[in-house]
Amino acid sequence: MSDPTPRDDGTGRTPSSSDESDLSARLKSLETRLDQASAHRQETEDPRPRPASDSRALGQAMRLSAEFIAGVMAGGVLGYLVDGLAGTKPWGLIVCLILGFCAGMLNLMRAAGLAKPARYDEKP
Template sequence: MADPTKQGNGNGREPTSSDDADLSARLKSLDARIDKASAQRQIAEPPARPTSDSSALGQAFRLSAEFVSGVAAGGIVGWLVDRLFGSSPWGLIICLILGFCAGMLNLMRASGALKSARYDDKR
């Protein structure tokens, strides 16, 4: 077993100044190649757009779609109720209000401000 306190490169001979010079030359050559490659990579790659803007925009579209879909569904149901029962404009008004409430509920659930209706707290 090798003695870790001994100086040397493991093959029983002491390092010479020519070995050190060769190692230094290889190290400088490697540094130069790394610098050259990193400079080429910076030139070749366009600057990346921040992903937080696109993520925030996507979330805004999702939340607005949740709200608008609730109100639109309430309006359509209210219009159908008015056409079937002849209760114009009361069915539309009541269902629009219910659609607004459903849209707000969906908006709060999608944003995480409210727990899902299927959440069971009986553990």
């Protein structure tokens, strides 16, 4: 696939056959090194089959999201009720939403195992 017409390579000289042979030798050397590296890589890789889907992970994600959303929703509803009863229009909702967010984060961390579970003192 070589072009029979000589071309100028930008240095003011035309490439000779020795330059082309040097390039082809370097190309062959590079190809052999790439083949060796890819063969070595395939040998060292651990071909572990990955499961198609993990239903436990999906269930845990749904549980964690429900824990967080429940805290925020409970805070919002409680704040709306406080505003309606006390007449403190935006402030009860704002404060209870912030408290609901904090409670949701705490429940989320407890469900994920990052925080200690709530203590229930059972005294007979």
